[in-house]
Amino acid sequence: MVHTGFTLSTDSVVVAALPLVDTLFSTQGIMVMLLAAYAVAMWMFLTSAPKVHTVMVSDLEIARQFYEGELQLPAADVPLHYYYNYEQTLGAATVDPLYLSADIGVPRRNDAPDGLWYQLKKNAQLHVISGASLGQKHRQRHVCFDRDCLEEVLLRAQSYGTKYKIRSEKPLNFLVKDLQGHVIEMVEANS
Known part of the structure; x- marks a missing residue:
């Protein structure tokens, strides 16, 4: 030793x-x-928060029938940062009050109409809100700024045998026909 x-x-x-x-x-x-x-x-x-894709639609009830009935998307819980109005309260103290709405910083009520929420994939949700205009021939219009979202909706429609027609690849634009005979135009909006 x-x-x-x-x-x-x-x-x-x-x-x-x-x-x-x-x-x-x-x-x-x-x-x-x-x-x-x-x-x-x-x-x-x-890192665990779901990615949220937003689709603006011309008629919320027809959209509900399409996403729940035709595509059979399961309902999703509203993510916490949306529920508590988190994204709009960030930095609110430094913003001129002229630009703020009256309800800024006020948590949403449970019965407040904040759109439809669906689980699109394991860690991706679809938030459907109203506000899009009707398309040509009074077609229901669903507008989204995220191509990945529309591709997922198209894949879901294809897997459930929904009638569809791709009108253009870039930007992605396709038509689907729901069970009630509504023609829905899915449009990728250019940012």
């Missing part, structure tokens, strides 16, 4: 670790640990 002449006792390890423990549990150390825990919690929340 080789003896180096250096022995480390348990007492010296404890004495050497005391300043580290003291720093860790100081006010500054606790604040740093809290901030790190908050950062990890926010990262976990944001």
Whole structure:
């Protein structure tokens, strides 16, 4: 056995670790640990939050019949950041009040009409809202800025045997016919 002449006792390890423990549990150390825990919690929340695709439709009831009846999309829960009006309250203190609506920062009521919510894929939701104009020949119109969303809707329509006709690839534009005979125009809006 080789003896180096250096022995480390348990007492010296404890004495050497005391300043580290003291720093860790100081006010500054606790604040740093809290901030790190908050950062990890926010990262976990944001990475697990579903991607939300929004489709603007000309008639919400016909859209409900199409997405629930024809495509059989399951209803989805409203994500927390939408439910609590999170996206509109960010930085509201620095915005001129002239640009704010009267209900800014007020959580939505459960009975407030905030559109239809469907589960499109495992971590993707479809938010259907009203506001689109009727298309040619009074076709129901569904407008979306996200091509991936429309491709998913088209795949779903194809898998359920819905009649469809692709009118253009770029931007994506196709027609589908629902069970009630409504012709729905699905349009990718150019951003």
